[in-house]
Amino acid sequence: MKSRDKILSLLLESRDQWLSGEHISSLLGISRTAVWKNINTLKEMGYSIESSSRLGHKLVSSVNVMNQSELVKHLDTVFLGRNTLFLNETDSTNIQAFRLADQGAVHGTVVVAESQTMGKGRLSRKWFTDPGNGLAVSMILRPQIQPILAPRLTLVTAVALSEVLDSIGLNSYMIKWPNDILINNKKAAGILSEMKANIDYVEFVIIGMGININTDTSTLPDEIRDIACSISEELDSEVSRVKFLADFLNSFERCYDRFLSGDFAGILEKWIKKSGILNKQIKVTILEKEIFGTVTSVNEDGNLILETDEGIKVINSGDINYV
Numbered sequence: 001m002k003s004r005d006k007i008l009s010l011l012l013e014s015r016d017q018w019l020s021g022e023h024i025s026s027l028l029g030i031s032r033t034a035v036w037k038n039i040n041t042l043k044e045m046g047y048s049i050e051s052s053s054r055l056g057h058k059l060v061s062s063v064n065v066m067n068q069s070e071l072v073k074h075l076d077t078v079f080l081g082r083n084t085l086f087l088n089e090t091d092s093t094n095i096q097a098f099r100l101a102d103q104g105a106v107h108g109t110v111v112v113a114e115s116q117t118m119g120k121g122r123l124s125r126k127w128f129t130d131p132g133n134g135l136a137v138s139m140i141l142r143p144q145i146q147p148i149l150a151p152r153l154t155l156v157t158a159v160a161l162s163e164v165l166d167s168i169g170l171n172s173y174m175i176k177w178p179n180d181i182l183i184n185n186k187k188a189a190g191i192l193s194e195m196k197a198n199i200d201y202v203e204f205v206i207i208g209m210g211i212n213i214n215t216d217t218s219t220l221p222d223e224i225r226d227i228a229c230s231i232s233e234e235l236d237s238e239v240s241r242v243k244f245l246a247d248f249l250n251s252f253e254r255c256y257d258r259f260l261s262g263d264f265a266g267i268l269e270k271w272i273k274k275s276g277i278l279n280k281q282i283k284v285t286i287l288e289k290e291i292f293g294t295v296t297s298v299n300e301d302g303n304l305i306l307e308t309d310e311g312i313k314v315i316n317s318g319d320i321n322y323v
Contacts, residue, residue, distance in 0.1 A: 003030055004038040005069065011042075011049065011059035020056035046132075064132050064214075066112060066242050074246030079108035080139065080256075081249040087111070091118040093138035094192060094208040100140060101196070101204040107142040110249070127190060128224060130215040135241055138208035139252070143260065147197040148301075150205055151316075154179050154193045155271045155302045156259050157207050160252035161189065162274045167247060170234060175275040177304060177320055181211075186229035188212050209248075213239050265300065272298050282306070286318035 006028050010019060021032045028035075039057055043049050048061040062070065068084055075081055083106060090096045090113045097111045115131040129136040141153070158175045165173055165181070173183045181189035189211040196203045212230035220228055232239050255267055272278060277295050284291040284306065293308035304315040 003028060003034060004041055007035065007038050008042060008047070008059075008069075011047075011057065012062075015059050018052070018055040018058045023056070061238075062240070062242075064241060066114070066245075070242045071246055074243050074250075076250050077108075077253045080253045081110045081246070082108060084110040084112060087113040089113060089115045089117065092116050092208075093136045094194060094206050097138035097140050097206045097208070098194065098196070101142075101206065105140050107140065109140040111138045111140075112136065112245070127210040128221060129210060130212065130220070133212075133214040133216070133230075133241075135209070135211040135213050135245060137211075137245060137248075138206055139249075141205045141207065141256070143202055143205060143256075145202055145260070146200070147195065147202055150195050150197070150202055151193065152259065152264055152302055153205055153207060153256075154191055156255050156264075156267055157191050157193070157209070157252060159267050159270050159274070160255045161191075161209070161211075161248060162270070163251040163255075164244060164247045165231070168231075168235065168239065168244075170231060172234060175271060177275060177277055178302065183229045183231070183234050186227055188229050188231055188234075211244075213241050213244060268298065268300065268302065271302070277304070281323045282320045283323050284315050284318045284320050286315075291315070291318075292323065 007024060010024060010027065021035045024035045025032045039049060039051060045067060046065040047059060049057055049059055051057050066086055068086065071081060071084060085100070087096070093111045093113050093116065095118065097109070100109060100111065113129065113136045116127070116129045116136050155178065158179065158181070161181060162175060170183070173181055173188065176182050179191040180187055189209060192208045194206045212228060214232040215230035217225060217228055217230055217233060258267060278297065279294060281292070281294050291306065291308060291313060293306035293313065295304050296307050297305040299305060299314070301316070306313045306315050
């Protein structure tokens with residue numbers, strides 16, 4: 001273990017308590033100058049550490065730290081997130097993950113970025129990632145399934161994310177079909193799934209998420225400020241981004257395994273409950289066409305069954321608004 005990691009372990013064990021440089025130096029058998037250099041490195045990595053020439057050092061917070069060593073502390077996955085690429089900036093985590101998948105990246109590889117220059121959502125919409133506060137993440141999956149089943153993974157992702165929100169005590173959210181998380185009717189997260197496949201098999205699926213975790217929505221661009229929200233603002237407390245990410249990856253792997261084992265019906269049932277969409281009147285916009293109706297059910301593929309004045313329609317794409 002590197003001296004840096006040993007110092008971090010000591011600070012974590014004594015969180016919010018002062019540790020003198022002399023004490024750290026004695027425990028690890030390194031010079032006080034080496035202690036100071038490693039402390040500065042940890043600060044550059046995002047750890048909030050207070051330093052005093054008289055008292056020493058203490059770890060105040062690691063809420064904004066995103067790296068592999070922090071992530072694995074909270075992971076209980078078998079394959080997901082064990083190989084994670086952390087980037088300060090990229091064009092888009094989905095684009096980056098697609099490149100890596102094309103180059104042979106292993107199943108379960110994850111890409112995380114602090115900021116995106118070309119962050120995107122459905123229908124070519126832009127997604128803004130707040131550096132240090134938001135979460136932009138994409139997963140590379142290589143499921144042995146027929147291409148027609150791949151869209152179900154968007155719903156699997158939404159259910160996995162909802163389990164994390166439940167675990168941190170967020171009660172005022174809902175899943176908006178097919179890929180958004182809303183809190184009090186404002187967008188907190190979006191999911192974007194993409195795929196490379198042949199007629200008979202899936203080569204890989206990329207599932208990306210953008211999540212406003214500790215974002216101060218008053219600092220967001222004007223065009224999204226009034227329609228976006230963040231998890232921390234709803235909870236009125238900061239959320240550890242790396243713990244949130246690990247909890248999601250743990251949850252997703254469990255849901256993914258259920259999906260592959262044939263229990264999509266159980267996942268869909270949970271999705272329907274969290275969406276609250278049954279019997280709701282909605283407007284669906286597909287290209288420039290608008291369809292109005294009442295949602296009577298959600299079929300096994302996650303498509304909406306809509307009762308309209310023109311009869312029953314199956315909705316598998318489009319934007320919805322509640323009316």
